[in-house]
Amino acid sequence: MNRYWTLILVLAAVWGASYLFIKVAVEGGLEPSPLMGARAAIAALVLFGFLARTMGARRAVAELRASWRRWVVLGVVANALPFWLVAWGEKHVDSGIAAVAQSTVPLFTVLLGLRFLPHEPLSRPQLTGFGLGLVGVTVLAGGGPGGSWWAVAGTLAVVLASLAYASGAVIGQRSVSSTPGPVLATGAMIAAAVSLLPFAVVQRPAAMPDTDAILSLLALALLGTALAQLVLYRTIRLYGGRRMSLVTYLMPAFALVYGAALLDEPITVSVLAGLALILGGVALGSGSRLRRSPRAERVEASTG
Secondary structure, X not given: OOHHHHHHHHHHXXXXXXXXXXXXXXXXXXXXXXXXXXXXXXXXXXXHHHHHHHHOHHHHHHHHHHOHHHHHHHHHHHHHHHHHHHHHHOOOOOHHHHHHHHOOHHHHHHHHHHHHOOOOOOOHHHHHHHHHHHHHXXXXXXXXXXXXHHHHHXXXXXXXXXXXXXXXXXXXXXXXXXXXXXXXXHHHHHHHHHHHHHHHHHOOOOOOOOHHHHHHHHHHHHHHXXXXXXXXXXXXXXXXXXXXXHHHHHHHHHHHHHHHHHHOOOOOHHHHHHHHHHHHXXXXXXXXXXXXXXXXXXXXXXXX
């Protein structure tokens, strides 16, 4: 197995597991704000340690100061907001459903890019892809376990998180081409932690969360966030942003397997149909643009 496939599979596996960790944590007594605030804070410490080791603490601080306007916006829009939305959504839907809903990110990225970045006209395959993706979300929201309005709201919250991640990708493409990826990731986690802090204080747990919730938080911060960010930017540096698109197809599959094997979550026909429609929409909606547009080379947002 070559290095590209190793990096892609590691990224898909850890991002897919993030939904499992979030589900266990919210069911174990951690509300979305303290869970995601702690996730961002722990990841920021680890990533800053990586920066200090690789470029020296003084230079790391200088790089963060020089680029703070860029990572503050990304930290709030592409990390704090979608982190919270996914965690809230998973209070009402299974982890696998959340991962499938999250696979709409590339559709929103292309849609926003058509509006805010230099682009080719919207093609018929892209328009068809957007339509398929929306149908897939509808099938997913209406056919999940329980089928309640809260389940619909949870699914739509995750889709809204996808829009936030896509907005971060567009902001990144427009403004951070000169900022090293690990610096951007570290700063974004700092901004996310700070912006979530007031809400985390309000939602602080009245009792100690259970052991599984705490271990899930640590795994989410260390594996699904800090490690994933480093793997993400290394993959982009070595192979470019266009070849990152494969993660979109692999991550939901990992999440569905984790949820079914470890949480006994059902994999229903509607979930599989929603997944097929969304990923089919992604293939049509983003495939041609990713092949032709060099501006898709940089991906500055993360998922999970």
